[in-house]
Amino acid sequence: MRILIATDAWRPQVNGVVRSLEAMASAASALGASIDFLTPQDFSSIPMPTYPEIQLAFASAGAVAKRLAQGYDHVHIATEGPVGMATRACCLRQGRRFTTSYHTRFPEYIHARTRFPVGVTYALLRRFHNSGAGTMVSTQTLAQELSARGFRRLMRWSRGVDHQLFHPDKAVDLGYPRPLYLYAGRLAVEKNIEAFLALDLPGTKLVAGDGPARAALEAAYPHARFLGVKTSAELATLYASSDVFVFPSRTDTFGMVLLEAMACGLPVAAFPVAGPLDVVGASGAGVLSEDLQAACLAATEIPADAPRAHALTFTWEASAQQFLGNVALAHQNGVEAAAQAAAGKACSAKQPKLFVQGEMIEP
Known part of the structure; x- marks a missing residue:
């Protein structure tokens, strides 16, 4: 099967969306699928104001149509940006079946920056995805x-982690006073990083990553160590060499860094919200609490083998199998819907439906 994934998130961005798409595609190739990407690199683009790592593409449905003419069996739209919107428009125009994925809580992110109403953004996203x-x-x-917000035909697609790259044996002496509390990710207002940096903790706070909030955070918290953008190999060393991974975000949909940290034997301290609740949960690999300081201190008592063992349950092969199963299900349901329409049967769309590993579940 040949699949084209349209995504606005792509290199040189370093984030969970880019890493998960690349890793899943690599695993899918071993399962017999061929996945290509349609990205801002395929169009003229400009850097996003205030965030130049993100490229805004001048994508058009006509340009996308030329790419689709190369003969793809399925189209998956990973993001709701210019590339994703142009691909959606092209697929709708051609009557081509496609799937989407919801990676980022844009309504909350936009609201944090502009106070724009969350409900309006969700209405726009619901229209985008439900098509x-x-x-x-x-x-x-x-x-x-x-589902509670009216999104329909939802399908589960989990993530994996490279257990060889992210491994406890990558530990070195970083030379900072211990314990070492590490945050890794984008430095932006929606990541709630100040909830970590403002804590009164012993040892050293480490911050890996970059973003529009970095300068303000460095000025406000001079005692934290800001390490900048790191490669995956460098991140593996940081994870394995630290004592607690602190994840202060309340808006992430998953948190790839959680899996990477745990694979390196690093316990997690986080709020009990979506993302940590699903990835860490009651596994014993971390501490989830509304008192983030208490969670950080308690997490130092967790032995490295607990987070490592939990991370081993997440694989990219399983993620790729789930993705390909969702694609097959989408096409199967399309054939069934067409048959029902031909037979004059009405297909009710009043209630949102949830698909989990090939099984439809009413919410």
Whole structure:
């Protein structure tokens, strides 16, 4: 099967969406699928104001149609940006079946920056995603939240982690006073990083990553160590060499860094919200609490083998199998819907439906 994934998130961005798409595609190739990407690199583009790592593409449905003419069996739209919107428009125009995925809580992110009403953004996203044959979401909690907001045909698509790259044996002496509390990810207002940096903790706070909030955070918290953008190999060393991974975000849909940290034997401290609840949960690999400081201190008592063992349950092969199963299900349901329409049977779309590993579940 040849699949084209349209995504606005792509290199040089370093984030969970890019890493998960690349890793899943690699695993899918071993299962006999061929996955290509349609990205901002395929169009003229400009850097996003205030965030130049993100490229805004001048994509058009006509340009997308030329790419689709190369003979793809399925189209998956990973993001709701210019590339995703142009691909959606082209698929609707051609009557081509496609799936989407919901990676980012844009309504909350936009609201945090502009105070724009969350409900309006959700209405726009609901229209975008409900026009497809299915929307893939990373966790059960997110599926339930989106279902309550009127999103239909939701499908579970979890993530994996490279257990060889992210491994406890990558530990070195970083030379900072211990214990070491590490945050890794984008430095932006929606990540709630100040909830971590403002804590009164012993040892050293480490911050890996970059973003529009970095300068302000460095100025406000001079005692934290800001390490900048790191490669995956460098991140593996940081994870394995630290004592607790602190994840202060309340808006992430999954949190790839959670899996990477745990694979390196690093316990997690986080709020009990979507993302950590699904990825860490009651596994014993971390501490989830509304008192983030208490969670950080308690997590130092967790032995490295607990988070490592939990991370081993997430694989990219399983993620790829789930993705391909969702694609097959989307096409199967399309054939059945067409047969029903031909027979004059009405297909009710009044209630949102949730697909989990090939099984439809009414919310």
